[in-house]
Amino acid sequence: MRLPSMVDNVWKRFMAMLSLPDLLVLVCLWASGFSLGYYAKSAYVYDNLWPHWYALVGGLVALALTLGWTLRKHKKQQYSYDHYYIIFYGLLCSLMGSCFMLTRQLAVSYYFSFVGLSVQYLAGFSYVSLRCDASGSRPARIALANSLYAGGMATGFVIFNEMEPQRSGLIALGINLLLLCLVCLNELLHHTGCINYKESRDLVFNLLNEEKMLYIPFVLYSAGTSFGALLLMRYTPKLVYLLFGLIQITLIVALLCIYSDEQSEHCFLFLCLIYITMGVLSSQGIHWLLECSPFLHTELALAAGFVLQLCAMEGSKYESYATDTWIALIIVSVITQALTALAIPVVQWLQPHSASLVDVRNRLLGIRRQSLPPEQTQFWHTNHFLAHNKPANQLESVQLGRSRVFQQYPISGSDTAENHKGHKF
Incomplete structure (x- = not known):
């Protein structure tokens, strides 16, 4: 009974990939590899520099596109789903490259073709990752996209003949024209409401994106750190850590009580509050590293703390591989609650009072200031x-x-x- 259920689960995930936007992106990645395959077979003799600078130009175009795309997302604080516009531009560049290939102007053809395949590669893999749901299918989808990209490269290497650029140009021209028509059809179906490619299958991601709170919780986290700075101007670190540590434990318990795989949007408010409390509590760790480590080893302590932070951040990504989201959530919640419950009494007991650097040095060395004798007037x-x-x-x-x-x-x-x-x- 277990094997049929596993097969059924795999089949449902596979069928979820068969919508037109997803299939079109996969085909565009195949076409990107197809152009790269022709390059790998034909442009291998460095007779002069002009025909071979196009790879550098393609890389610079990809970096410029990435920079502009990132600035746009930061300005809007939303993911704007510009992938198909970028893919359309990449297909136009590839189409121009195939036209120059027909006229045997291979040097110019390489420039346009490589810019086109670079742009399609960047937008294609980004869209594949974005369209995944929360069930842990992202690795399989990325692997499928990578296999089609490599398959296109192998096909281009086999079919193209470096001695017959006109015939190769005709093949590339037909592929690019077909893909351009499909991209236009996909946009038309989106505007008529038949499909919606400007959304993810991850419901929580869509909710955060609509509320302009997608930026991965760090906006809320930074707001929490600012709120913590304001509180620490008035209250002691012990009191702030005690209050918000208890608040974080309570919010995690509430999150576990209402969590549901079918209605995960109910957890949205609690997730926002948890990120804020994490920002308030985060400053305490840096405070300890800076005031409880010897002066000669301060930078070493900071580096060790930063490495642990990176390890925790990278290790948390493995929860996407979990087959059961509820079990993964329980494990993360229990670990977080246990660490917070342990840290609260430690902070209350050992948290040092902030003082001057000399007093911090004396405290670390065990030097105590002697009390001054009373003033004498005789x-x-x-x-x-x-x-x-x-x-x-x-x-x-x-x-x-x-x-x-x-x-x-x-x-x-x-x-x-x-x-x-x-x-x-």
Whole structure:
């Protein structure tokens, strides 16, 4: 009974990939590899530099596209699903490359073809990853896209003949024209409402994207850090960590109580609040690293903490491979609650009071400042009085510097006799 259920699960995931937008992206990736296969077979003799700079141009175009795309996403704070517009531009470049191939202008053809295949590669794999659901099928979809890309490269290497550029150009021209027509058809179906390629199959991702809160929780996290900075200007770190540690544990419990695979959108508010509390609590760890590590090893402690943060971030990605989302959520929640519950008493017990750098150094070295003796006002406890063998009416204050004033007083007869005995002795 278990094998049929597994086969049925695989079949459902496979059928989810057969919508027109997904299939079209996979075919475009195959066409991108197809053009690269012709390059790998024909452009292998470096007779001069001109026919071979196009690879560098294609890479620069891909980087420029990535930069502009990233700035656009940061400006809108949303994922705008521009993939098919970019693929359309890439297909136009590939079409122009095939036209130059027909006229045997191979050097110019390489430039346009390589720019086109680079753009399609970038937008294609990005779209494949974006359209995945939360069931853990992303690795399989990416592997399928990569297999089609490699298959297109192998096909282009076999079919194309470097000695017959016109025949190769006709084949490439037909493929690019067909794909351009399909891209236009896909856009038409989207505008008529038959399909919607500008959405992901991950419902939580769509909700975050619509609310302009997609940016991966870091906007909420940074807001939490700013809120924590404001709180720490008024309250002690112990109190802030205690309150928000308990709040985080409570929110995680509430998240587990209402979580459902079919209605994961109900968890949206709790996820937002959890990210904010994580931002408030994050500053405590850096505070400990900076004020509890010896000065000679401060940078080493920071580096170790940063490496642990990267390991935790990369390790959390493996939850996408989990076959059961509920089990993965429970494991992550239990670990987070256990660490938070352990950290709260440790912070309350060992959290140092912030002080000057010298006081931090002294605390780390075990040096304690001695208490100052009480201030003395009697003249025999100080050195602010000088004795002279003068009449009382001739005495006056002697000022040495700005803050040192010495008061004179006359020597009595007994003091004079004792001084004479001392000199004789």
